[in-house]
Amino acid sequence: MLNGCQGQKEKNDLPAASKSSFLMDTIVSMKVYGEKPDKVIEEAFQRMREIENEMSVTLKSSYIYKINSNPGEPVKVDSDTFRVIRKAITYAEITDGNFDPSIRPLVSLWGIGTENARVPARSEIEEAKRLVNYKLIKLDEEEKTVVLQKPGMGIDLGAIAKGYAADEVRRIFKKHRVEHAFVNLGGNVLVVGGKPDGSPWVVGIQDPRRERGSVMASFKVKDKAIVTSGNYERYFEKDGVVYHHIIDPKTGSPARTNLLSATIICDDSFDADALSTSVFVMGVDRGLELVESLNGVEVMFINKDLEIILSEGLKNKIKVLNQDFKLVGNDNDEQI
Ligand code: ADP
Numbered sequence: 558m559l560n561g562c563q564g565q566k567e568k569n570d571l572p573a574a575s576k577s578s579f580l581m582d583t584i585v586s587m588k589v590y591g592e593k594p595d596k597v598i599e600e601a602f603q604r605m606r607e608i609e610n611e612m613s614v615t616l617k618s619s620y621i622y623k624i625n626s627n628p629g630e631p632v633k634v635d636s637d638t639f640r641v642i643r644k645a646i647t648y649a650e651i652t653d654g655n656f657d658p659s660i661r662p663l664v665s666l667w668g669i670g671t672e673n674a675r676v677p678a679r680s681e682i683e684e685a686k687r688l689v690n691y692k693l694i695k696l697d698e699e700e701k702t703v704v705l706q707k708p709g710m711g712i713d714l715g716a717i718a719k720g721y722a723a724d725e726v727r728r729i730f731k732k733h734r735v736e737h738a739f740v741n742l743g744g745n746v747l748v749v750g751g752k753p754d755g756s757p758w759v760v761g762i763q764d765p766r767r768e769r770g771s772v773m774a775s776f777k778v779k780d781k782a783i784v785t786s787g788n789y790e791r792y793f794e795k796d797g798v799v800y801h802h803i804i805d806p807k808t809g810s811p812a813r814t815n816l817l818s819a820t821i822i823c824d825d826s827f828d829a830d831a832l833s834t835s836v837f838v839m840g841v842d843r844g845l846e847l848v849e850s851l852n853g854v855e856v857m858f859i860n861k862d863l864e865i866i867l868s869e870g871l872k873n874k875i876k877v878l879n880q881d882f883k884l885v886g887n888d889n890d891e892q893i
């Protein structure tokens with residue numbers, strides 16, 4: 558083990574750099590250890606800007622904007638956009654439409670997170686709901702084209718694009734032989750390797766009641782993606798009801814589960830992002846069932862009673878830091 562120790566000592570002297578910036582509608586920060594870390598970070602931010610420009614629903618130059626403004630017509634897109642839409646449709650299939658990338662008409666009707674946020678009339682919701690159906694998105698693999706088959710339909714990749722971007726950032730890190738890095742895209746966390754001293758990264762889970770950065774639990778990971786979807790990210794309140802930004806396509810309204818947040822842990826951020834939104838809509842029972850049916854995926858739910866519900870593989874791996882929260886359904890509540 559002598560070699561290993563020497564190696565680690567060397568690694569402790571690795572150059573490091575970190576940077577935060579506002580991008581993809583959120584705060585993105587990263588810390589990178591390796592040679593020329595500033596250059597690597599610059600390239601990573603550049604790649605994220607590229608993905609944002611391709612997939613933003615509001616930028617008029619994006620492919621998504623073009624698809625949404627040309628219903629009925631095949632719109633040629635680049636390979637990034639095609640890949641993300643295809644993956645989003647796969648998740649729509651896996652979740653029986655609880656995740657749906659054609660959610661745009663409902664998202665714009667509710668306007669949550671914009672100055673136009675309001676509670677729409679039942680009839681408006683019904684009308685928009687009829688336009689939400691991922692089965693009406695047609696992909697042509699050869700031509701790399703996308704067609705929306707009904708006028709008024711629209712694609713929104715807000716629930717998955719950041720996950721794709723995080724994986725692309727990791728690809729850039731690997732290309733530059735970065736072995737230790739930490740990335741946070743507004744709640745989408747990705748860690749490469751462990752810390753330079755060989756210990757795991759400690760990832761904190763946001764306290765859903767408190768300001769960003771307040772942590773209520775933590776766990777140790779290497780080489781993982783950790784993504785949280787919560788009702789506290791973007792919302793407005795009216796008459797004591799919280800209307801948040803994750804919509805249940807079946808009701809056309811913000812998902813009415815008893816959840817405050819859902820966190821997914823798995824290898825790729827692409828999957829973790831799609832799944833965190835999915836299980837938030839599905840709720841604890843169906844969400845757990847889905848996660849347990851997938852290989853290498855774990856979930857942590859927090860409900861409105863401040864109970865923490867974990868998938869099998871996470872049990873005994875979480876350290877609860879705030880005693881307001883209680884682990885439930887755990888056979889053994891010994892903590893690390
Ligand atoms: P955040 O972007 O806040 O990290 P999510 O990954 O959960 O959170 O994505 C939420 C966004 O996804 C919404 O702002 C909206 O654009 C879109 N969205 C909302 N409901 C759904 C849904 N049922 N399926 C797919 N996308 C959704």
Ligand code: MG
Pocket residue numbers: 715716717786829830831832833834
């Ligand atoms: Mg998501």
